[in-house]
Amino acid sequence: MDLVLTGPARYGSSHPMSSVNLAADRTSSDGNTSIDVPEAQGETGRVGTGSGLDLLRAMAANEILSPPAMALLGIEFVSIRDGGATLRREPGDYLYNPVGPAHGSAVAALLDLALGSAIQSALPAGRTYTTLDTRISYLRPLTAASGTLTAVAQTLDIGERRAVAEAHLTDADGQACATATMTGLVVEKPHEVSPEKPDRTWDVSDWFKIS
Numbered sequence: 001m002d003l004v005l006t007g008p009a010r011y012g013s014s015h016p017m018s019s020v021n022l023a024a025d026r027t028s029s030d031g032n033t034s035i036d037v038p039e040a041q042g043e044t045g046r047v048g049t050g051s052g053l054d055l056l057r058a059m060a061a062n063e064i065l066s067p068p069a070m071a072l073l074g075i076e077f078v079s080i081r082d083g084g085a086t087l088r089r090e091p092g093d094y095l096y097n098p099v100g101p102a103h104g105s106a107v108a109a110l111l112d113l114a115l116g117s118a119i120q121s122a123l124p125a126g127r128t129y130t131t132l133d134t135r136i137s138y139l140r141p142l143t144a145a146s147g148t149l150t151a152v153a154q155t156l157d158i159g160e161r162r163a164v165a166e167a168h169l170t171d172a173d174g175q176a177c178a179t180a181t182m183t184g185l186v187v188e189k190p191h192e193v194s195p196e197k198p199d200r201t202w203d204v205s206d207w208f209k210i211s
Contacts, residue, residue, distance in 0.1 A: 101142055
C-alpha cells in the first residue's frame, strides 16, 4: 500500500505532529490511517470531579491528557491561574494560507483555547461552558519569523449562566498581533465515567491518499 501525504503530515519536521508516529494502522481491517498519541505521564482519562482550575493544572502538568486539538495544532500551556490562562504556539510555514502569512484560523485556535481555558479555570466542580460567541481582531500578519505566539486570557465576568473573557496575542518581540473576546454559556458538566484505558488513536485517513 502506497501512502501519498496530502495534509499536515507532508510537512515533516516543521509540523508539530512530526514527532508522533504517522503510520497505517496495521490492526485495522479497513485500511484507515491513524496517529498514536503519546502517553501522559500519570493517570489519564476524563476528570468528572474537581474544579476547572484543578483540571487544567493537571493537563498543564501532563498528569492527564490535554485536548487532542492542542497536540494536533502544536499549542501548549504556559501557565494556568484562577480565571486566567496563557498558551503558546509557533506559526510555522505549514500554517501559511495561499497568499503567505499564517492562516487566520491558526491564530483563532490559539485564542479560542486560551479564552476557553480562562473561563473553565474560574468554574467550580460540576460546571463547564459552551461557546456562544468569539470575536477576534487581527492586528498584523504572522509568519514563521514572528516567533513564538503567546495568548494571555483573563475572565472579565463569571456569572451563574454567562461567562466573558478577553485575550491578547503577542509575537516573540512582544508586539500586539490580535485581541479577542469570548462569551460562554455556563452549564452543568455531564456525569462522566472514566474509561479504563482511553483510546489515544486518532483516525487521520483523510490526510492521506491511499492507492
